Amino acid sequence: MSCKGPFTEGTVCELKCPMAIRLIGSSIITCTRPASGYAGYWDGDGEPQCKKATCPPLRAPNNGALVCDKWSSGFMCQIQCNEDYDIPSSTSLPTYVCQDNGVWNNQHVPDCVYREYGEPLRMPKNYYFTGRCRPGHPEVKKSFLDYAEARDMCPIRAYCTVENVEIKCGDEVDDEFEYF
Known part of the structure; x- marks a missing residue:
């Protein structure tokens, strides 16, 4: 609240x-007093509430990370893949937004699959990270912040910091070789 008491009419x-x-x-x-009394009340357009969308947790992709904001309680997430992996060719860009009805705009979280040497990237460069995934990975957090800011999904810049980005790492699965 932007005001301090005492609260008068x-x-x-x-x-x-x-x-x-x-x-x-x-x-x-606005502090309002009824004509027939001394006790005032707050008058506004409906009862104000802070409401965050709540969607079920998403799983982290194998060989990658699920990266979510904490400034709006996980309203927006994306997956990132280890630099040796990529999303399957049949998958669209893996970005997730929790809608007001409590359902993600996209329910499918693909695993990151091994990318053959020289194979083109299927996602923008900032969707890949080097090394092993870990919850505090600075490259992953920075890439996510760049993504959020470029799409104006960071309404209050003071909260869009690496401290307010959460990383959930998937399992590391060696799928480079397939056995028949």
Whole structure:
């Protein structure tokens, strides 16, 4: 809340939710007193609530990472692959947004599969990382932040930091050789 007490009739306050969580209802409330009483109440357009979309957890891809924001409680995620791996050719760009109805815009999380030497990349360069996946991998976090900022999915820049990016690593599976 952007105002401090004492609250008298006519005091106007602006409400905001922490991080980038969506505010439902009026962001402006006014201290109002009924004509027939002394006790005041806050008057606004509906009861203000901080509401975050809640979708079920997504699994991390094998040989890759599921990277999600924490500034809006995991509203947006993407997968990244180890540099020796890629998404299957039949898969579209792996970006996930939690919709207001509690369902991800894309339910399928593909595993990252071994990429033959010289085979072209199927995703933009910032969807790949070097070395082993680990929860604090700075390259993965930085790539995700670049992605979020380029798409204006970082409404409050102060929260779009590496500390507010979460990485879930998938299993490392050696699928380079197939046995028949």
